[in-house]
């Protein structure tokens with residue numbers, strides 16, 4: 243796919259000599275490449291289409307990378323990639339070993355930050371500007387933040403500090419009125435009264451109230467100048483506004499109005515999320531992916547609505563992701579019991595604690611990767627107070643093309659550290675509903691975590707699902723005990739089949755609860771020559787580590803291990819202690835040995851080593867984690 247003016251841009255310096263008509267052509271070229279590439283690979287579409295002119299203007303005014311551009315979240319930096327020497331590799335976007343979906347320091351010196359969690363850019367910019375001031379470095383620092391990301395507490399913490407120290411950071415506020423859904427913010431409403439009037443009229447003025455205080459005075463009070471609002475699709479206007487702000491040498495906000503999805507009608511018209519992020523599609527005729535089988539998210543969505551119809555105390559909270567977390571049907575059925583709090587996970591969790599204190603039964607629907615930001619709140623505000631908050635953790639495990647910051651691999655290890663927290667890991671849709679019912683009936687903190695994708699179907703009538711707080715034995719064998727959590731139960735069952743083919747008899751347990759571990763499971767695992775645990779989270783401190791601990795403790799109880807006098811060795815399979823790159827989740831799991839073949843191979847290898855130990859030494863010496 244060739245793209246006229248864009249193909250001539252090797253670095254930002256090539257942008258400076260373009261005539262006005264060429265700039266228009268360049269913007270059109272970029273949009274074409276964005277649509278075609280995201281259609282092929284999936285990715286962030288609406289946000290990138292809206293930031294094309296802004297990116298061109300930034301790179302014409304600034305001298306990157308001497309001047310630092312820090313993209314908040316980084317999901318909107320595709321045009322930045324195209325203009326900073328990555329045009330040729332762009333078709334590999336989000337593919338294994340290809341370009342990443344966010345800025346990435348290994349890819350380019352123009353990229354500073356690669357964490358892709360929202361609301362951090364102002365803090366990075368503050369730090370960079372402080373370091374540059376100390377070093378006498380003349381490079382300027384610009385943070386580009388969306389109105390959505392500006393709802394996160396860290397953004398305000400950074401802004402407060404930038405103003406207080408008078409650091410010459412320019413904060414470009416890319417205001418398209420949306421996070422995924424319309425942004426929950428009186429501040430950006432105050433800055434964009436016209437846009438807000440339109441939205442309120444469309445929505446029947448659902449959340450009215452007095453006129454909010456004026457935005458510029460808010461910034462002035464913090465010691466930050468305000469420039470704008472500027473038309474975010476007019477390169478000349480943007481350049482002039484940016485130059486003014488940079489020339490002042492003062493902390494400044496440059497307020498830019500953009501349209502999310504600009505130039506692609508299906509994105510502009512998508513009320514749900516302006517095609518913020520999409521799976522691959524046919525570029526000429528966009529259609530949402532057809533789903534035949536329900537995902538875990540869909541099962542949760544329906545189960546929660548059913549539970550809420552029975553219990554009026556149930557309320558649901560999202561941190562700016564109502565549709566992606568499956569809360570849209572709840573919001574429609576119970577608008578007064580639904581809370582979008584903005585991109586503010588910490589606030590979401592503590593707000594849930596407050597609601598539970600007030601007698602409600604809050605459910606926080608959140609992605610695994612974003613929950614970890616609120617761990618202190620989970621530990622102290624929910625855990626210490628023993629409050630009945632239910633954390634419903636989606637996109638757990640290896641998620642795939644979004645890379646290291648989006649894999650949900652820490653939740654089991656971290657949630658397990660919170661005293662009094664029950665942690666459920668459903669391995670099927672039916673079990674998810676059973677666990678949600680159990681969690682909502684528990685007068686203490688609970689978490690359920692599940693992966694993205696289709697829910698395993700174990701039939702109707704509950705025959706294939708577990709109940710209460712019991713683990714479930716799927717197969718009874720003699721040689722090795724496979725203990726699996728959540729989605730890896732299916733892989734463990736497959737491994738047992740492969741082992742049977744080579745004459746190894748395997749037991750398979752579905753843990754169901756990662757915390758507390760069911761005593762029956764521990765007692766049964768203890769009678770095998772080898773235990774292999776499997777989870778799609780970090781090996782260290784996760785579900786497997788809990789099984790090791792439980793086996794070790796039961797070995798100290800007389801008769802705790804039946805007729806064995808030492809706990810069997812345990813192989814703990816999971817995600818290693820490193821950041822896992824982006825790629826196809828099925829391939830990543832297989833590379834990590836977390837599929838049927840990998841589990842079977844680990845079990846055979848473990849058994850061989852145990853047998854060698856038994857032959858040449860004391861079997862009890864094998865009782866460590868292999």
Ligand SMILES: Cc1ncc(C[n+]2csc(CCOP(=O)(O)OP(=O)(O)O)c2C)c(N)n1
Nearest residue numbers: 289359360388389390391420421422562612
């Ligand atoms: C801490 C955190 N929570 C949630 C997300 C998921 N997320 C990615 S982009 C986004 C919306 C961002 O809105 P905005 O900053 O206005 O950028 P836009 O896409 O509208 O340009 C959200 C909620 C995230 N990246 N980080």
